[in-house]
Amino acid sequence: MRDDIHWPPEWPRALDARFGIPVAGGYRACAEDFVVEECLDFAPEGQGEHLWLWVEKRNAATSDVARQLALQCEVGSRDIGYAGMKDRVAVTRQWFSVHLPGREAPEDLVEGLTERGFKVLNMTRHPRKLKRGVHRGNRFTLRLNGAVTQDESLEQRWQAIVAEGVPNYFGPQRFGSDGRNLFRARDLLARGWRKRDDREGMLLSAARSFLFNAQLAERLVAGQWRTVLNGDVMMLDGTQSMFAVEAQDSELQQRLISGDIHPTAVLWGQGGSRAMGDAEQLEQKALACWPGLCNGLERAAVKASRRALRVRPSEGLLQRDADGVTLEFTLPSGAFATAVLRELMSHPTLDFDTLPDARAAEQGMNGEPQ
Structure with a gap:
């Protein structure tokens, strides 16, 4: 079955209801405007x-x-x-x-x-080889320009982001210019995935990332991306350790608010989802739209895993000067700086409309394909 994928997807932001649609702005005017430093433990x-x-x-x-x-x-x-x-x-x-x-x-x-x-x-x-995904995270120093630098609500948005986190979307880099990697993934999975057609697993990663983003969008629409639901699988902040929630309670919700734990969604594959109850229902509602992608990933023998729905930038700084705004923050491995920028400002690349250059970013930015 060829899933009917429309590009760009309309995945919601978290802060629009509070602050309105963000002001347009620019980033990455030159390489020096986008500095990334890897952090090891x-x-x-x-x-x-x-x-x-x-x-x-x-x-x-x-x-x-x-x-x-x-x-x-x-x-x-x-x-x-x-x-x-x-x-x-x-x-x-x-x-x-x-x-x-x-x-x-x-x-x-x-x-x-x-x-x-x-x-x-x-x-x-x-003594050992450097393995994929062993880094703790990445430290970003980003330079913004354009109308967003004059936005009076910018500091408020930034404070909300640092305090509450942002939706942990896979960024547009994962899907390629105009979503081409996703369309290639759909067609390959329909035929039957073979490693010789996708040696680095880039297309498998695009399909799984799209399904994750769809689940996250469903939770955002329901107003429950930062809420503990019955049947949720929670992830401890800064780790891959998880535990299942049989019944929500005030203590768990307080741990979520403090940033100690985060709800998760499934990165689809063999083994399916560990979620149950209300959380599983929301996952299945999103995944039901894409049976071809789900079935193709299972046939490709990809093992299911989970990813946090929320990511919180740490050590965050926002500084204004006469020429623009500089942001500094650290994200855990696998998280995308574009997910943070998308809540601060409007830009075509941040809404998955297009990439200015198909070479602009590599697949799997800031972490291994999942």
Whole structure:
């Protein structure tokens, strides 16, 4: 069955009822307006079989750095590790690892990377490869421009975001320009997914992300995206630990308000949803519209998992100056800065209308495809 997907989707924002539709604005006018720094919970040990490099890149993909490292170190792509994909049109700093057992790094490694515009800020050793998704999160420094910088309600919106969080939507980067990755995913899943047609799992990720966003939108419409429901599966803040709610109570709701726990929705696959009761009914209401995507993901043997419906930026700062507004905040791995920006201002890319350049951002930004 070919699910009837309309693009762009009309997924609601959380703050419109309180503040109205946000004022138009701009972001990412240049790479320096979008700075991302990876945050780990540990430091390399200084010894081991893997060479770790702390690399700054500008207007380049994470995969570009990985390929260059493999080429210069004469290793295969599987010998290169990184925690997550970072934006292309941005200045980003992140760790990479190269498996070099019993070998020193090539003498011209730093020089070769520098020639291609990649700056090596630190280089050390560690016993293990850098695995996907092990980073705690990402620190963003974003520069806004346009009419939004004169919006008198901007500070109020920002305070509400920091206090209450935002809907944890997968960003438009996940779906490609004009939703093309999603349409490709739909057609591939209808035929039967094969790894040779989707080697990096990008299309599987697009389908699962779309279904998650649809469930989140359903909870927003119902006014229950920040409410504990009977049958909810809650996630502890800052972890992947979850527990089921048999019956809602005031203590659980207070923990949600404080940011200690978050409701979740299913990332569809084999095994289905762990939710029950009222929470399951809302999930099924959203998923019933997309039987082709759901069935195709099950046939592709993707294992079901869950993702928090809400994300709260931490260490948030908003600063005005004569030329614009600067935002600083940290998000956990897998969360999208565009989900924060979408609640602050209007911009075509934030409402999934289009991407200014199909190369503007990589799939799986700020975390592994799920």
